[in-house]
Amino acid sequence: MSVPTSESLWWRQAAVYQIYPRSFADSNADGMGDLPGITSRMAYLSALGIDAIWLSPFYPSALADGGYDVDDYRNVDPRLGSLDDFDTMVEAAHAADIRVIVDVVPNHSSNRHxxxxxxxxxxxxxxxxxxxxxxxxxxxxxxxxxxxxxxxxxxxxxxxxxxxxxxxxxxxxxxxxHLFAAEQPDFNWDNPEVREDFHTTLRFWSDRGVDGFRIDVAHALVKDMSLPLRSKPSLEIVVADGGDPLFDRDAVHEVFEGWRSVFNEYDPPRAAVAEAWVPFTDRRLKYARPTELGQAFNFDLLEAPFSAVKFRSIAEKCLSEATASGASSTWVFSNHDVVRHPSRYAFPDGSTREDLEAWLLSGGASPVLDLARGVRRARAATLFMLGLPGSAYLYQGEELGLLEAADLPASVLQDPTWFRTDHKIKGRDGCRVPLPWSATEPNFGFGGTPWLPQPESFGASAAAAQDGVAGSTLEMYRAALALRRSLQAEESLEWLSAPEATVVHYRRPNGWEVITNFGADDGQLPSDVDLSKVVLSSGEPAAVEASGGTIPAETTLWIAP
Missing domain, CATH: 3.90.400.10 (Oligo-1,6-glucosidase; Domain 2)
Known part of the structure; x- marks a missing residue:
């Protein structure tokens, strides 16, 4: 077993960029993103300033659930490339000082496995x-x-x-x-053959240079199948093995202890992060123990409204939890399963999940969103988050300020939720639309005709259209990630504002300060803030310089020591 070194802790404060391979870049003009397409954009990823890429499934699949129905865990979907293409991509990433994390889907295979x-x-x-x-x-x-x-x-x-x-x-x-689609039969994790086969899969990709793994639905593997089968509780909030027969069973931790033994066969040990939607903090933290996966997603900020009190209390809670577990915290606003956060923040305050679902069903027509406000809030939230200690997980396209593609016609939808709910829930296709690279090229530079249509509005957000443009969302992300890397500090912070304050102010141990005004009006800056030391703003720099001691509404400032 290897001895952990500082190199083994790269993930603790990493900026990880999630790639949905079919929607990132298409190298052969067939309309589907692929591994060579990712390799072709490695310079872009390097310039962005990320530490790692996380690839959603690229395995052979019928795409009954966007690739999360896996036919073969140790191969590449031929539509996305080959194992040689995968090796080339890993080599290119490592040459750019970017680590590679791959998705593992252990709860279920595809029905074609x-x-x-x-x-x-x-x-x-x-x-x-x-x-x-x-x-x-x-x-x-x-x-x-x-x-x-x-x-x-x-x-x-x-x-x-x-x-x-x-x-x-x-x-x-x-x-x-099948807890998900009928094409996704659940494995029996009480079977030693299943456990050993996944050890083989983890070694297969680790031997090919993969640096870490994101574990899909990590909390669902072990189930209580004793007869007669118990009914699932009517409420999702349950406690341990006395509650839900399907999720967060105590025995699942034996599985991940075995995985940690495999990860520790390598030097440095392979990293891992659990997707575990577990309502009780002490239960979720078990997945993040050093003897198991090492990290677990917290989705608290993803689910929170744009609120000073909510953001501060979540940050306090999650940092405290990370200290208790020995892990580092994880921060995320968007991924392949949720509506993009600039669109979420554009909803009227107090909106519910039902409001969001109704908006999707209306094709984005009702209610009419304040999109400028959504983007402004998203930029402010991003700088608030990137200043925090812990790992930042970014979703492809958020650095471009992309909005949800809510008006996809029913004829192109592919999410199984759309079909299994009799067209009552539109699903997740709107956040998976292929990226725009150029405003002037066909298909916005993605490649062939995309497997999901890109809205015309994507042109203005294309990477080339924002490249080098001062104040663009892309350049803000680049600046923030570069500063974040150069100003890394101990995994702690000091709050300099009152708990109920609308203007939230914190300082990292190296003196780096972050101030966010969550209010709808200009807020008062602390009297000792030196505006000449503002190195980054989520809003217009001129507005800060001319503010005379105030911070514009829904804006974050980074202040150098």
Missing amino acids: EWFQAALASAPGSTERARYHFLDGLGADGELPPSDWPSHFGGGAWTRVMEQSGPNAGSLGQWYL
């Missing part, structure tokens, strides 16, 4: 079926599913199969569990 195909071809009770959760149905002839569990994407979590062998061949037989 060789194991699941073998399970379908085998009889009930076989070793092939024991890798998944197959059960007899209820009712006189097994015509009812084994439980009332819902699928996360809508509908039920069980699908019945037509038996291919055994005495009931040719007839409807057992049911299999």
Whole structure:
């Protein structure tokens, strides 16, 4: 086992840039982003100033869930490239001093995975079926599913199969569990063969130079399948093994202790971060222990309104939790599963998730959003967040200030949620629209005709249109990430403003200060702030210089020591 060194702690305050490969850059003009496309944009990523890229799944897949239905965990989807292309991309990233994190999807495979195909071809009770959760149905002839569990994407979590062998061949037989789409059967993590196969997968990618792993739905692997199956609680807030039979079971930590042993076979040890939507802090922090994955996403800021009290209390809580777990905190506003945060911040204050869903169904027509305010708030929130100690996870396109593509027509939608909810929930396609690289090139420089159409408004936000333009969102991100890297300090801060203040002010141990005005009106700056030391503003620099001791509404300032 390797001994951790300072090199092994690179992730603690890293800026990690999430790439959704199909939507990043298309190298062969087939309309789908690919690995060579990522390699071709490595200079852009280097200039942005990130420390690592995180790749959403690039494995062979039928794309029933955007690549999170994996056919083969140790290969590349031929539409996205080859293993040689992957190696070339990793080499280019490392040459640019950028580390590589890949997504691992351990809760479920695709229904095209060789194991699941073998399970379908085998009889009930076989070793092939024991890798998944197959059960007899209820009712006189097994015509009812084994439980009332819902699928996360809508509908039920069980699908019945037509038996291919055994005495009931040719007839409807057992049911299999899928917490997500029917094309995503859940693995049985009580099966040692499943556990060992994922160890093989982790070593496969680590041997190819991968520096870390993002673990999808980390809290769902181990389930209570004892008969009779319990109903899922009506409320999501449950406690440990006495609550939900499907999520956050104590035994899942044995799985990740085994993964940590694999990670520590390498020098430096491979990093990992858990996607664990766990409502109780002490439960979520277990995934981040040094003996397990080392980090776990907190989505508190992602779910919070643009509010001084909320942002400060969340930062205080998360930094305290990180200290308790021995990990560093994680900060995130957007990813491939949520509406982009400039659009969220454009909603009227007090809006709910239901309001957001209704807006998506209206194609972005109702309510009419204050988009200028949304972008202004997003820029201020970003600088507030990038000043905090911990890891910053950025989603591709947020450095361009991209808004949600809410007006995608129904004919192009691909998210399984849209289909499994009978078109009641539009889903996540709007944040996955391919990036705009140039305002003047066909398809905004992405490549071929994109697999999801780009709105015309993307042209003004294209990377080339913002490159070198003072005050653009791209240049703000570049400046912030460069300063963040040069001003790294101990993982702590001192609050210089009152807890209820609208203007939030904190100082890092090296003297670097961050001030954010969350209010809708200009706010008063502390009398000892030297405006000549403002090195970065989320708003117009001239407005700060002419402010005469005030900070403009919804603006963040960075002040040098």
